[in-house]
Amino acid sequence: MVKGRPDCPHCQGQGLIFDPDPQKPVRVCGCTADVAPDAETLGLPARYREADFTRFWKWWNNAQASGARSMLERVPDLEEWLARPEEEVGPIPFRDDLARLLTALRKRPEHGIRPAGAEALSQWATTGKHKFRHGWELWWIHGPAQSGRSTLAAAALRAWTERTGRGGRFVSVRTLSQSIKDAYYDIRSFQNQAFQSVRDLIEPLQDPPLLVLDDWDRMDSDLRVAAALAQLLDHRYSEELPTILTAAGPPETLDRRENHPLARLEDGSLMERLRGAERVEMVPALKPWIDRAGADR
Structure with missing residues (x-):
């Protein structure tokens, strides 16, 4: 509408x-270009229709309140760890990322409690400012069930469309997978009553200005489902269209999962693109660094 x-x-x-x-x-009317799509047009499920960054930060801070102080008390240890000679502590991967985080903490301590990488996602969605290391605007948000990854993705989708005035879509990969299977097995399942083809299902998702593929790792094991979804990502990569994926684990876990359909495709280029996505991990930003510094002592 x-x-x-x-x-x-x-x-x-x-x-x-x-x-x-x-x-x-x-x-x-020309004014429609200035109006961001509403939640229904974006395809947001009822659970996520009110999602935005303000509500998400408030929920997240409440959920992390019990451990926030102890993590912030470890900041001096991290500063000391970063300042020690490399020959003493060994190479610190992504050293610059830690330095930037510690600098940000001096101004706003809550940066250390928010999910790792979420500040960068928020900046990108609300201001468009972010330097992608691998060119394509691809985000990978991972964390366990109930960690807020889908809510964060919905908040980013809302913020991005409001800033740009352009459209977007939020799609459940689990539901899309079943629809693709129904297109193949309609005689057995009688679910595809509209007689949609796989092309009918995938084409509307190829060109939305921003696409969220929720629960990417829950795609069906059918190889044809994986091939259709891989083709979708290939198209968006070729057209340089921003995409957000959510999953339980990082992209590397797909390689390690026995018989995973994406691994069976043997598409090295696709897997390399997924591994190169900008990461958001649903744990406080300080925690991975605290764990790493502790292991090096």
């Missing part, structure tokens, strides 16, 4: 301009 700006003098918020001459066609 087309929507316009409520204060638009041309369409009075309807998004459509009706000519006094009934023989002339209805025109879409």
